[in-house]
Amino acid sequence: MFTVLQISDTHLSQRIPRFNANWACAARVIASHPAELIVHTGDAALDGPDHAADLDFAASALRTGIGAEGPRLRCVPGNHDVGDRPVIAPHQPTTDARIAAHAAALGACTWVDDAPGWRLIGINTQVLGTGTAAEATQAAMLAEAALTLGDRLLALFMHKPPFLDQADEPDAGYWTVPPGERGALAPLLFHARLRLVASGHLHVHRLIRRGAVMHAWSPATSFMVGPALMADTHGGERRLGILRHRFGVDGVETEVVALPGAEPIVLDPITDEIYPPPPSLAPA
Numbered sequence: 001m002f003t004v005l006q007i008s009d010t011h012l013s014q015r016i017p018r019f020n021a022n023w024a025c026a027a028r029v030i031a032s033h034p035a036e037l038i039v040h041t042g043d044a045a046l047d048g049p050d051h052a053a054d055l056d057f058a059a060s061a062l063r064t065g066i067g068a069e070g071p072r073l074r075c076v077p078g079n080h081d082v083g084d085r086p087v088i089a090p091h092q093p094t095t096d097a098r099i100a101a102h103a104a105a106l107g108a109c110t111w112v113d114d115a116p117g118w119r120l121i122g123i124n125t126q127v128l129g130t131g132t133a134a135e136a137t138q139a140a141m142l143a144e145a146a147l148t149l150g151d152r153l154l155a156l157f158m159h160k161p162p163f164l165d166q167a168d169e170p171d172a173g174y175w176t177v178p179p180g181e182r183g184a185l186a187p188l189l190f191h192a193r194l195r196l197v198a199s200g201h202l203h204v205h206r207l208i209r210r211g212a213v214m215h216a217w218s219p220a221t222s223f224m225v226g227p228a229l230m231a232d233t234h235g236g237e238r239r240l241g242i243l244r245h246r247f248g249v250d251g252v253e254t255e256v257v258a259l260p261g262a263e264p265i266v267l268d269p270i271t272d273e274i275y276p277p278p279p280s281l282a283p284a
């Protein structure tokens with residue numbers, strides 16, 4: 001048995017420190033929950049694509065919060081770390097340079113970790129469909145990881161969920177991996193030994209099972225997204241927190257852990273203050 005704490009969507013910045021105190025609350029929870037590994041499922045930084053200093057600050061704040069004696073930290077990037085597909089974020093496309101900046105601050109964007117009986121894989125959803133060198137490198141890594149899985153069980157960590165409710169649903173736009181890019185994940189996403197798909201991005205907590213697989217949406221530590229920005233939570237709960245995954249011989253048990261003292265910030269009324277629209281989209 002081993003334990004992984006999943007943290008997500010910290011949105012840290014020295015420029016705009018609105019969510020930093022909530023990370024401090026999460027760090028106190030981490031200190032009281034022993035684990036072998038911490039996985040951050042993206043949006044570590046407030047605005048990494050345009051402010052590399054936010055990535056550096058996030059890396060420093062995460063390491064300080066977890067502590068030198070704390071568990072090892074693995075990260076996968078989010079759209080607010082490295083950008084997104086041009087059709088979603090024309091002002092902040094994911095590029096190899098932005099991926100390199102994230103890797104320099106927070107480590108490899110795609111990774112494979114083997115633990116007793118399990119293979120844990122971190123996937124960079126932000127590179128899917130971009131045509132970058134990093135996308136090709138990741139595709140080769142994921143194919144190799146599927147081929148060499150052996151008799152281990154499989155857990156995937158990524159920023160955007162692969163889908164909201166069903167693998168064959170139509171494009172959900174900003175919120176998920178687009179249908180056209182799910183094929184790149186297919187060798188892992190539909191593998192018979194897959195047991196966990198753990199994601200962030202929606203700032204909503206939800207656990208749903210599809211066959212043998214638990215699809216776990218981690219709440220954010222930073223803020224919730226309200227109805228004005230996200231009308232439908234697809235059965236999930238708007239709340240803050242982290243996830244605790246306990247991996248055993250036969251499967252994984254996942255539970256949400258609250259953040260005592262965290263401020264229940266809702267992004268909707270402060271969006272323009274935190275994420276001003278790019279000049280091309282701003283009202284004249």
Ligand SMILES: [Fe+2]
Pocket residue numbers: 009011042043078080201202203220
């Ligand atoms: Fe986020």
Ligand SMILES: [Fe+2]
Pocket residue numbers: 042043078079080159201202
């Ligand atoms: Fe995100």
